[in-house]
Amino acid sequence: MEPILQVNHLKKVFHQRGKRDIAAVNDVSFCLYPGEILGIVGESGSGKSTVAKLITRLEDVTDGQIVLDGQDITHLKGSVLKETYGKIQMVFQNPVGSFDPRRTLGDGIGESLKNKGVSKAEIRAKVAELLEQCGLEPEYMDRYPHQVSGGQCQRAAIARALAVDPKVIICDEATSALDVTVQKRVIDLLQNLQENKNLSYVFICHNLALVQQFCDRVIVMKDGRVVEEGIPDEVIQNPKEEYTKMLVESVF
Incomplete structure (x- = not known):
């Protein structure tokens, strides 16, 4: 089976004026297969979120390659890059901050459809359907994030x-x-959507117990590098690296 997402030797160096350069991501490679949930774990500052921003092209890559659904997207710009967002999307840590506070949730959800020239009536119908799929009543489209x-x-x-x-x-x-209660509901929702739509997830998380329950495979990051990879049960129950042992011991 061909991977839906392939990351090859990814590197991101942040240049700071008058200070040493920081390699936030350093030679990271992994694959994500159709219908798979891949967990990425590690402490704060391990490079997890930078990897997410590189894959979704919110940050430019210093070196390496990102292949999405057979297309090299590493250096795409402008309208060609926008087209790739039809294949890859991101859900952020701070949901309220990810929406424009001056616009309704429905506006935010339907924005990508509006950009495609879909009519207002069709957008409202689609947004209502999406909200229901995600366990919310259609009237939520008229509410504001706060x-x-x-x-x-x-x-x-x-x-x-x-x-x-x-x-x-x-x-x-x-x-x-x-x-914890809301977290479980959101995880259940993600799982149902994944099964019904054959979605693939990259699930970046610091909660090892959650990763063990939810993910098919996991990679462990430290100082911008991948230090361990495998099936969550194996990695968590029999960690090979000292760093992974430390992570596991701090949680369980």
Whole structure:
């Protein structure tokens, strides 16, 4: 089976005036297969979120290659890059901050459809359908981000990601700002959507127990590098690297 996403020797160096350069991501390679959930774990500063921003092209790559659905997207710009967002979407850690506070949730969810020239009536119908798929009543489309809970806002953010029928969704700490009960509901939602739509996820998370429960494979990052990779049960129960052992011991 061909991977839906392939990351080859990815590198990101941040240049700071008068200071040493920082290699936030250093020679990272991995594959994501259709219908797979790949977890990325590591401490804060390990490079997890930078990898997410590089894959979704929110940050430019210093070196390496990103191949999405057979297309090299590493250096795409402008309208060609925008087209790739029909295949890959991101769900962020702070759901409320990811929406424009002056616009309704429905506006945010339907924006990608509006950009495609879809009519207002069709957008409202599609947004209502997406909200229902994500466990929210259609009237939520007329609410503003500050008028809903964090969990409801994250469901709306997932609905927004689904609007373009992507093949890959990057979840960057998408559940970490939620309490445990809401977190479970969002994970259940992601699982149902993944099964019904054969989505592939890159699930960036610092919660090893959650990764063990939710992901098919996991990679462990430290100082911008991948130090271990495997099936979550194996990596967590029999870690090979000292760093992974330390991570596991700090949680379990």
